[in-house]
Amino acid sequence: MAYKPKPAPGSRRFSPLKFIGTVVVWLVTAFNLLVLYWLIAAAFKTPIEIFTKPFALPYTWFQRGVPFRNFEYAWNQAGFGEAVVSTVLLVGLATVVTVAISAPAAYALTRFGVRGAGGLTNVIAVGMGVPFQTVVIPLFVVLSKVHLDNIYGLFIVYVALSIPFTVFLLTGFFRSLPDELEEAAAIDGASATRTFFSVMLPLARGGLITALILNAIGLWNETLLAIVFLKDQAEFTLSRALFTFYGAASYQSEYGGLIAGVALVVLPMLLLYVVLARQIITGLTLGSGK
Amino acid sequence: MGAIAAHVGRKRRLFLPFLVPAMALYVAFLVLPTLATVVLSFTKWAGAGDTPKPNGVGNYQQLLNSEAFQFSFVNTLIYVFAGGVGTFVLAFLFTMVLRDMRGGKVVRAILFFPNIVAPVALGMFLGFVFKYQPHKQGLANFILTELGGTAQKFLAPDNVTWVVTASLIWASSGFFITILMAAVDNIPPYLYEDSDLAGASPWQKFTNITLPLTWDVIGVAGVLWTINALKIFELVFVLAGPGTYSPPNRAWTLGIFVFDRTFGSNGTPDFGAACACAVAMIVLVSVLVVALRRLMRRDALQY
Numbered sequence: 001m002a003y004k005p006k007p008a009p010g011s012r013r014f015s016p017l018k019f020i021g022t023v024v025v026w027l028v029t030a031f032n033l034l035v036l037y038w039l040i041a042a043a044f045k046t047p048i049e050i051f052t053k054p055f056a057l058p059y060t061w062f063q064r065g066v067p068f069r070n071f072e073y074a075w076n077q078a079g080f081g082e083a084v085v086s087t088v089l090l091v092g093l094a095t096v097v098t099v100a101i102s103a104p105a106a107y108a109l110t111r112f113g114v115r116g117a118g119g120l121t122n123v124i125a126v127g128m129g130v131p132f133q134t135v136v137i138p139l140f141v142v143l144s145k146v147h148l149d150n151i152y153g154l155f156i157v158y159v160a161l162s163i164p165f166t167v168f169l170l171t172g173f174f175r176s177l178p179d180e181l182e183e184a185a186a187i188d189g190a191s192a193t194r195t196f197f198s199v200m201l202p203l204a205r206g207g208l209i210t211a212l213i214l215n216a217i218g219l220w221n222e223t224l225l226a227i228v229f230l231k232d233q234a235e236f237t238l239s240r241a242l243f244t245f246y247g248a249a250s251y252q253s254e255y256g257g258l259i260a261g262v263a264l265v266v267l268p269m270l271l272l273y274v275v276l277a278r279q280i281i282t283g284l285t286l287g288s289g290k
Numbered sequence: 291m292g293a294i295a296a297h298v299g300r301k302r303r304l305f306l307p308f309l310v311p312a313m314a315l316y317v318a319f320l321v322l323p324t325l326a327t328v329v330l331s332f333t334k335w336a337g338a339g340d341t342p343k344p345n346g347v348g349n350y351q352q353l354l355n356s357e358a359f360q361f362s363f364v365n366t367l368i369y370v371f372a373g374g375v376g377t378f379v380l381a382f383l384f385t386m387v388l389r390d391m392r393g394g395k396v397v398r399a400i401l402f403f404p405n406i407v408a409p410v411a412l413g414m415f416l417g418f419v420f421k422y423q424p425h426k427q428g429l430a431n432f433i434l435t436e437l438g439g440t441a442q443k444f445l446a447p448d449n450v451t452w453v454v455t456a457s458l459i460w461a462s463s464g465f466f467i468t469i470l471m472a473a474v475d476n477i478p479p480y481l482y483e484d485s486d487l488a489g490a491s492p493w494q495k496f497t498n499i500t501l502p503l504t505w506d507v508i509g510v511a512g513v514l515w516t517i518n519a520l521k522i523f524e525l526v527f528v529l530a531g532p533g534t535y536s537p538p539n540r541a542w543t544l545g546i547f548v549f550d551r552t553f554g555s556n557g558t559p560d561f562g563a564a565c566a567c568a569v570a571m572i573v574l575v576s577v578l579v580v581a582l583r584r585l586m587r588r589d590a591l592q593y
Contacts, residue, residue, distance in 0.1 A: 015492045021387035024380075028460070029397050032404070038429060039415060050418075051426045105312035108305050124312070127320045129513075129575055131521035133548040134568045135323035137330065137561055140552075144338075160319030163312050192301040196308075221408035223524050224545075228553055239408045246414055247534035259418065265411045273406050277399045280406075281468050 036270075043070055043263040047255040061256075070260035077254075078245035078261055079233055087220065087237040090151060094158040095215045098166050099208055101159065106170035107196055107204075111182065121171055127164030132224055135161075140228055151235040154226060158219055166211050173207025174200070210283025213276060220269060238265050324572065331565035336558060349566035358550075359567065362542040365451050365526075369458060369543065370519045370578065376459040377515065378508070381466035385474055386496060388467065398471065402464035413528030416457050420444035420529075447540035450530040457525070462518075466511055473507035474500060509586035516578045520571060521545050544571045 042050045044058035044067060061069045075081055105124075109117045143153040177200065185195040201208070226240035236244070242261050249258040273280065331349055333342035353359045384401065388394035404412065421428030422443045431441040444453045481499050490498070501508075523545035531537030536550045544567055551564035 018387065018492050021383045022391070025384055025387045025391070025397060028384075028463075029400050032400050035415075035419065035429075036403070042418070047426070051428075051432070054429050054432050101311045101315065104308035108308035112301050112305050114302060114305050120309075120313075124316060127316060129517045129579060130320055130324060131517075131545065131568070131571050131575065133521060133523070133545050134327055134572045135320060136548075137552055137565055137568065138323040138326035139319065141338075141561075157319060160315040163316055164320070167312060192304050196304075217406050221406075221410075223408065223410045224549070239410050242408075242414070243410055243528075244534065246410075246528065247532060250532065255418070258414065262411045262414050266407050266415075269406045269408075270403070273403060277402070281399070281402065284465075284468060 039259065039263060039266070042256070043260040044068075045070075045256055045259075047253060050255055050259070070256040071264065073254065073257035074245065074249075074261035074264060077249070077257065078241045079236060080238065080241060080261070080264055082234060083236050083238045083241040086151060086235055087239075090155055090158070090237060091216055091219045094155055094162070094219055095212050098159050098162040098215055099170075099211050102163055102166035102211070103170055103201065103204070103208060104196065105163075106167045107174050107200060109167070110171050110174040111177075111200070121168070124164050125168045128168060130164075132161065136225065136228055143229070149229055150232065151230060154229040157225055157229065158222070161225075162215050162219070166215060169211050169214070170204065170207050173204045173210075177203050206283065209279065213272075213280055213283065217269060217272070217280075327565045327568050330561065331569045333562050333565075335561040335565075337552065337561045338559075342562070345562060349562045352563060353566050353570065356563075358539040358542055359547060361539050362544045362547040362567070363570070365542060366520060366522070366544045366574075368451055369455060369522050370516055373455050373458045373462075373519055374512070374515050376455065377462050377466055378512075380459060380463045381470055382496070382500075384463065384467045385470045386492065386500070388471065389474060398464070398467055402468055404461035405465045407461075409524040410528055412457075412461060413525045416453075416525075417445070417529055420453055422446075445529065447530065447538040450526075450537075450541045454522075454526050454529055457529070458519070458522070462515070466515070469507060469511050470504060473504040477503045505586065509583065512582050512586070513579050516582060517575060520575050520578070523549065544574075 038054060041056075041058055042054070044061060046060045049056065049058060049060060058067075061067050066072075108114070109121045109124075139157060140149065143149055143157070148156070181199055181203065182195060185199045190199070221239060222237075223239040223243060226237045227243060230236055230240050233241075233244075242265050245261050246258065249255075249261070330342060332345060332347070334345040334348065335342040388398055391397065407415075417428075419429045420431075422431060422441055422445065424441075427435065427441055428444075430444060435441055443449065477499065481503075482495060485495050485499060522543050526541060526543050527537060527546055527549070529537075530541035536542075536546060536554050542550075547567045548564045548571070551560045551567065553559075
């Protein structure tokens with residue numbers, strides 16, 4: 001817990017800057033809570049309720065005994081049922097494989113004392129700055145030639161493009177570990193591979209979990225590559241399915257169903273966030289502080 | 291010590307096996323495609339079914355004369371600069387307030403939340419908030435008319451860039467508050483105590499303590515901002531357009547330009563022009579990041 005200095009008596013003057021700041025902070029916080037309420041409430045409303053009584057609690061669908069009508073509509077019309085399965089599998093596997101490939105690389109780059117490792121780390125970090133748009137055209141052309149313009153191709157692309165950030169994040173964690181344990185393991189006769197798996201990986205657990213969470217959030221929300229690579233609706237991810245659903249539902253003025261669709265994409269992340277907020281925020285600050 | 295020396299030797303032998311899978315994917319999916327994009331930007335190529343033909347700098351000349359590209363370029367710069375300044379001012383203001391505020395960590399968690407929402411979902415959601423349609427006004431116009439104002443066409447092509455900028459500042463500030471707060475927490479508290487005793491105002495404390503001591507973190511955060519703002523795509527695409535089709539040129543970003551010329555559903559694809567625009571993106575991000583680092587380094591020496 002951060003230590004807060006107590007102000008000296010009489011030194012706390014009224015400051016207009018601080019006053020404005022406090023007001024703005026509370027306004028924005030209240031606004032965030034309000035829009036979150038609005039999103040969840042609107043997901044249970046009819047279009048008329050959404051537009052004429054935005055702050056009221058939903059009632060029409062409840063009165064008719066079908067409170068989840070909007071969710072059912074979105075689920076059936078947008079094919080979210082299949083999309084949930086695809087997304088969970090794709091994001092879960094891609095995240096695990098990314099970390100499994102990045103962790104040994106980050107370990108080798110930080111702890112082997114090999115000359116030029118620092119330069120290589122920077123080369124990989126530069127990859128974080130490459131916009132997806134710069135690589136997407138050649139990737140699409142080549143992968144569709146070998147018939148990988150589908151969810152399997154997207155999986156490989158997700159893993160490959162997540163590597164720079166993950167390696168960069170994990171090098172920070174491995175660099176901060178003490179040398180002694182590694183040396184002790186060596187003296188006890190553990191092989192280098194064994195040292196990595198049974199000593200260093202458990203020590204870097206915080207970093208690995210952070211890498212898993214941040215990649216999972218990023219890939220769950222990724223849309224551009226999913227639009228490019230997924231043509232078959234049966235393979236759509238949630239955000240990809242929502243993208244298609246948006247056009248159709250707006251056209252039919254199905255605003256309730258549309259907001260329910262948005263909620264279906266957002267709520268799993270909200271739950272994850274409520275459970276893991278502390279881990280996400282501390283992991284992020286550790287990673288960026290390096 | 292022999293054990294350790296032997297261990298180090300054995301470890302070195304593992305260097306390649308540990309590194310090669312990550313490096314191979316990096317080279318195959320980032321380095322080579324980037325080079326391919328550069329090469330393709332000098333060809334005329336309509337995409338599938340056509341073969342690339344050498345075209346010199348034709349694509350780049352075409353870009354410079356294209357109204358769509360000019361809009362895309364200017365809008366992207368607006369997001370990077372106006373959005374960046376707004377986000378950092380807000381993030382700093384919030385960091386200073388949250389530091390002394392009870393429940394600051396909870397407030398920070400609430401402010402951070404928009405960062406984990408899919409940009410597509412955020413765009414659709416904001417589309418409802420800023421919707422303009424008589425008798426079906428979105429949240430913003432609902433409040434505006436309740437307060438006695440007149441409804442505004444927030445999402446019209448002329449306004450949408452600024453609405454997106456404001457949304458971007460709102461949505462991203464939580465991320466940068468988090469990073470800046472961690473940096474501020476590392477500042478020794480006695481510096482603030484001393485300045486309190488000396489009767490320093492919050493502004494003096496900010497310019498004399500907080501700013502110089504968080505300078506490096508601000509530099510890193512600035513690079514992150516630039517990288518992310520430059521490739522902005524989904525939020526604008528969904529917010530400014532009908533959703534499945536590209537929005538009007540006036541609202542485009544460089545990311546939308548590349549998408550529209552390759553995978554968009556408007557007109558015939560032009561992979562050559564898209565590659566040239568993608569090259570412009572990576573040149574722009576490199577120039578901005580290098581310039582930012584230069585700027586931050588020179589100023590850092592003053593302290």
